[in-house]
Amino acid sequence: MAKIIETIQLNHTYTDGTQALKSIDLCIEEGEKIAIVGQNGSGKTTLSKHFNGLLRPTCGQVLVNGRDICNTSTGELSSFIGYVFQNPSYQLFSRSVQEEIKFGLKNIGLKGNELTKRIVETMDYFDLSKDRERQPLSFSSGVRKLIALASVYAMRPQLLILDEPTTGQDHLGKEKVGMLLQKLANAGHTYIVITHDMNFVAKFATRVIVMAKGEIIQDGSPAKLFTNTKVMQKAHLHPPQVFSLAQRLAIANDKQNDLDPPKMAKLLVTEGMVS
Numbered sequence: 677m678a679k680i681i682e683t684i685q686l687n688h689t690y691t692d693g694t695q696a697l698k699s700i701d702l703c704i705e706e707g708e709k710i711a712i713v714g715q716n717g718s719g720k721t722t723l724s725k726h727f728n729g730l731l732r733p734t735c736g737q738v739l740v741n742g743r744d745i746c747n748t749s750t751g752e753l754s755s756f757i758g759y760v761f762q763n764p765s766y767q768l769f770s771r772s773v774q775e776e777i778k779f780g781l782k783n784i785g786l787k788g789n790e791l792t793k794r795i796v797e798t799m800d801y802f803d804l805s806k807d808r809e810r811q812p813l814s815f816s817s818g819v820r821k822l823i824a825l826a827s828v829y830a831m832r833p834q835l836l837i838l839d840e841p842t843t844g845q846d847h848l849g850k851e852k853v854g855m856l857l858q859k860l861a862n863a864g865h866t867y868i869v870i871t872h873d874m875n876f877v878a879k880f881a882t883r884v885i886v887m888a889k890g891e892i893i894q895d896g897s898p899a900k901l902f903t904n905t906k907v908m909q910k911a912h913l914h915p916p917q918v919f920s921l922a923q924r925l926a927i928a929n930d931k932q933n934d935l936d937p938p939k940m941a942k943l944l945v946t947e948g949m950v951s
């Protein structure tokens with residue numbers, strides 16, 4: 677598979693002296709479904725902002741499709757790398773939902789029927805058609821996030837980066853985000869989700885990059901992460917409920933070789949799956 681992103685000894689130190697990234701070597705290939713996880717302040721956003729040129733390395737190199745980001749304009753990078761911010765208010769500026777979606781599409785050169793078709797399709801998918809004339813910033817934060825995602829997704833970027841897409845979303849909103857990622861992946865696109873939501877990771881990522889204090893401390897499958905108690909603790913993460921339940925069931929089954937319904941019920945209560 678072709679490399680989309682490669683970082684070589686990437687370091688980032690902010691002007692106030694905070695060393696946010698320390699010697700990151702990373703390679704992301706086409707079609708990967710990636711989650712970046714780690715406690716607050718571990719460097720997830722700083723790392724991902726290097727992928728679309730919002731930040732430049734203070735030392736080391738970042739290559740996007742083989743080209744050094746220091747020699748590529750942010751405009752050019754944004755034509756194939758879509759980024760949805762943690763706070764959607766930073767990227768919504770149009771006077772209506774329809775205009776918001778149209779803006780990016782016009783920038784990538786869509787016009788006429790193709791442009792109209794893509795806008796209508798996108799609004800329909802995100803259930804935004806009835807609100808097409810409404811101001812994006814007048815919605816709740818969860819819906820604002822979906823509008824930001826819709827306007828970026830509409831452009832079908834080669835790589836989509838989502839910073840905390842499920843924060844503030846109800847169950848339906850989360851499912852919508854997940855389904856959309858699957859749709860993108862089925863069409864051969866790549867995505868990176870920065871998240872604290874381990875249920876989302878379990879369901880929608882095949883590779884998890886774990887960060888702590890500006891470094892990558894593990895890079896592998898979700899199962900590899902959830903079974904590594906040391907790394908989970910170091911990164912202040914908790915496995916999805918269903919995973920820890922399965923683990924407890926396996927242990928209990930191993931010990932007793934008979935997990936009868938009362939024992940099962942007790943485990944479900946212990947795991948907080950039922951009250």
Ligand SMILES: Nc1ncnc2c1ncn2[C@@H]1O[C@H](COP(=O)(O)OP(=O)(O)OP(=O)(O)O)[C@@H](O)[C@H]1O
Nearest residue numbers: 690692694696714715716717718719720721722723
């Ligand atoms: N503009 C900035 N100036 C100075 N320090 C910053 C700046 N932005 C981030 N930092 C610091 O860099 C470190 C990494 O921050 P970053 O936002 O990348 O972490 P994160 O893992 O994305 O956190 P969160 O989960 O809270 O979004 C933190 O110590 C943070 O305080």
